Amino acid sequence: MTLQRRILILVCAAALLAAVGALAVVRASSRADEKNQARAGGPRITRGEVSLTPGDGGRRIVFRNMAWGPHRDELATVPAGEPEGPRTASGVTCLRFHSAAGTGVCLQADKGGVQESYRAVVLDARLKEVSAHPLAGIPTRARVSPGGHLAAWTVFVGGDSYAGTNFSTRTSVLDLRTGRYDASLEDFTIRKDGKTYRNADVNFWGVTFTADERGFYATLATGGKTYLVRGDLAERTVTTLRENLECPSLSPDGTRLVFKKRVEGAPAEAPWRLYALDLATMRETPLAEERSVDDQVVWTDDKTVVYSLPGDFGADLYAVPADGSGAPARLMDSALAPAFLG
Template sequence: MTVRSRILILVSAVAVLAAVGLAAVLHASARADRRDHARAGGPQVTPGTVTLSGQGRMLFRSMAWGPHRDEVTSVPAADPAGPRTASGVTCLRFHAASGTGVCLQAVHGPVSDTYRALVLDARLRTVARYDVPGIPSRARVSPTGHFATWTAFVGGDSYAGTHFSTRAAIVDVRSGALIPSLEAFRIVKDGRPYRAADVNFWGVTFASDDRTFYATLATKGRTYLVRGDLRGRTVTTLHVNVECPSLSPDGTRVAYKKRVEGLPADAPWHLYVLDLRTMRETPLAEPRSVDDQVVWRDARTLVYALPGDYGADLYEVPADGSGAARRITTAAVSPVYLG
């Protein structure tokens, strides 16, 4: 046997041993991950097909530790704590309606992150991309699926304080026409035209007529519920001390978070529902401060996120002020209910 042959045999043996060792390490690591995951009581997540056209499904961003963390995930709406099917699409914020989705993503760069909004079709394929000028915060799709909106922090990173700036955008997903900021809309406040340099908008929620929307307007240290008109490019103040509104399926009520005097500065909100016909407020039975734009599961129930062991858990509470809040699943945020 030549020296060259001996060297080739030696190199081959070393390569085989290295491959076997690596496989053993990876296998042991995977077993340890599964064991630790099970010991932590985490939800079961497997990859699969997720669409926006399924009936009786609930989608959300899964925050369970593992390879599918942050992916849009599907479960039966009747069993939100059940086994999860992960889509492979990662989002920081997500929402969907009528076969259209919006996904807010971070794009990791060598120096800093940038952000973008993806408009998705019913199979979660990207049909359009838009730059987002700051940290993503809120996202919504109109009931018809024709419009999508997102809010980003362009200064600061929390609604709890007073030193922050937001940018709320709306896009017509049919034409691609983008309204990059609601600050371009004419404001009617207390029945009069209003202009101020400190105006901020966030938390858009759409009516089903493809024209009307509601949002938060902040100025001079106060927040307002505004009704917007996409065709007229106007917003009109309706009620004071409203943040992150969410319109009910029948368009008659708005659920929102309200700053309550006496609560801690870093957890200042309580959930309320406002009747848009009478302007009567109803406090809800959730005793904790909720920093989220709640979702209407149906006409009677609201769903929202609160901090949890994995980052966030989902809870529900009756929309009429009765009952009590209860956790429906762990390690999840940005819930969506499909028809």
């Protein structure tokens, strides 16, 4: 054996040992993170299969896990009846997420390039990628229609908070049946006060779909004000209905919206309070949550909504009755962007 060949074998062996050692360190670190998390009182999290199929394994919550450790930012699941129980993590990471009828939409960071970018990924019931679409900015809202055939998402393309005025958004809608992709709701015809309206400062965010999967509600901002709009995907129109409504979320029975409303006297950085709107009477009812909520709520059923508030690890989830009664209650620690399935 030549000296050159001996050196080559030695180098390869050293590289293999280094790789094995690095893998052992990563595994040990992951186990240590999980043990430290358990000792700190956090939820127990293990890797496993996560399904978006309604009724698969009973009624469940799928959400972005915010608990610190190797599974942070992954989609995870728990039984709906045990929200603080052990979590099963999927390995799929999302910044924003929503799901219905076996379809998921995951807004995630795309780390493949030199600069960080973002994309919207449509997922099937087993969390396999169906399609992906580049995003123009930072993900902030995501919704899937009740029948699972439509997906919508909103990104910030300027600024980073709805609380101020220096921001711009872009909201897109994808029809999974036809493949039609509306890259921006700003291309829709706006009807305001009975007339066609155009303005360069128009922004949309916070889509929530109707059960017929043709209509939707959303927020329109223009002229320093926000409006609730009703949209028609077939006609490509939106019509203003009411002022001072943001991030509407339609109840499963289609009769009410819960939204965030700016209230007089609130701090500029925390200006909102949750309200419910009866669509038949247009009567507003304040919910029992008195803290400022910067989120688009999710309905657990026709009586209760869930939303996020800042927590030790980024966000915690709370629940409150949608009729103004009761009191808010913490639902889950270290969680964000839930979907209730089954």
